[in-house]
Amino acid sequence: MAYSDKVIDHYTNPRNVGTLDKSSTKVGTGLVGAPECGDVMRLQIEVNEENVITDAKFKTFGCGSAIASSSLATEWLKGKSIDEAMSIDNMDIVEELALPPVKIHCSVLAEDAIKAAINDYRIKNGLEPIVSEKAHH
């Protein structure tokens, strides 16, 4: 199976690799997946007073498509409001990276990581977590 150029680009030059201070109230952290499954994504966002994501970082244990999906997600998140970020759909990632069917789960994991990071931020700031109407599991 050959990778798309965009997957290779994100894999070779991953954007926004790194770690934000997870104890900060401005930072939301989403850690999804499990080592036994061969995929673990950690996605972090930093949010300002206007509810806009000013920074995003990731680290991913997984295949090239998982790394590319999370790298792309951090790119998309920067500058978006929380509401806009909530509406990122895994199929947008599939389309952008031209993921084959066997790799769709990588995009699902990225979407889950975004939502987990947002909810972590909300809980830290005394807000209700948003329950996704989409059931992936």
Added chain:
Amino acid sequence: MNLPIYLDNNATTPMDPRVLDAMVPYFTQKFGNAASRNHAFGWAAEEGIDYAREQVAKLIGANEKEIIFTSGATEADNLAIKGVFEMYKEKGNHIITCVTEHKAVLDTCKHLEKAGASVTYLPVKEDGLIDLQELENAITDKTILVSIMYGNNEIGVIQPIKEIAAIAHKHGALFFTDATQAVGKIPVDVIADGIDLLAFSGHKMYGPKGVGALYVRRKNPRVKVTAQMDGGGHERGMRSGTLNVPGIVGFGKACELCRLEMAEESKRLSALRDKLEASLTTLEESYVNGNREFRLPHVANISFKYVEGEGLMMAMKDMAVSSGSACTSASLEPSYVLKSLGLSDDLAHSSIRFGLGRFTTEEEVDFAIEQTKKAVNHLRDLSPLWEMFKEGIDLDKVEWVEH
């Protein structure tokens, strides 16, 4: 040095140019059907087959009459196991094999279970070897066949074949071995080892694809298998079908080259393999899988903890290797062989198999070492697990959100 470099010689080997040279005349000039007994074209083909049969037999210490040509090791595995089951079913229905066998053996056994066979799948110890006492304990008066592979395709461990054969014979069972990875790489002698049936294949030893053989013992005891293919009664009635003359001629040549060059080649390859392993295990949290004493000279299977195999292979883009990670195959489970050793799923996901071969150079191994180290470090920089490990977090205690 040409890129990418090929380090997946357990999957298949490139054909030796000397093998190709031997095959060429049998496509266009000596194209006859080896079963055509009444003209020169048939005789020429038959002569090629006879010579190849001797070359093949000699490599494993057999008589040429004991070689049944097949389309490869998968077919030979099927013929051996199904053929013995059908031929000896009056005597019993019990087969003993092991969990790390190739799918061609495991799935054949599963198939026979539906046809009334009772199959014991022996576990392996954490070094990949079976426990001989467990084997002996598993034998019943219904046991007709013990089927244990010679060398493992993923981790390269060599089972104690002679001892296994002796235990099988002590209890009146036949002993079959899938020796696809071992023949041509290490000395295999059906007499000294006490093997009754043995499967192997051309393309794992620098011969062509689509040709292999089943050794079927003719003396002490005389072993018979029921044919799995009906037709013209070729190969002493055990495998019908027009013989693949160029393929068999090439297989014969490949066997001869292995016999003559094995001693030197295995010494060279095990030195290169040891160099590769010694260098790569200087990386933190890297582990060699399988027994390191009893194993094939050209295989190294190493887990690099906290990186995922497929992601790793993508970074090793100038080299062809193989991974035990699920992501590389159609199934979602990581390697069943590595899991049988008791490796956790995450270590199985993190494994890379390096398979060296006749045409692997030291320059290529040095390149592989450098590129692998770079790739592991790159992936660890991206890995949240590596970061957590470095922070001293016990990953077993983390509550993962399973996907």
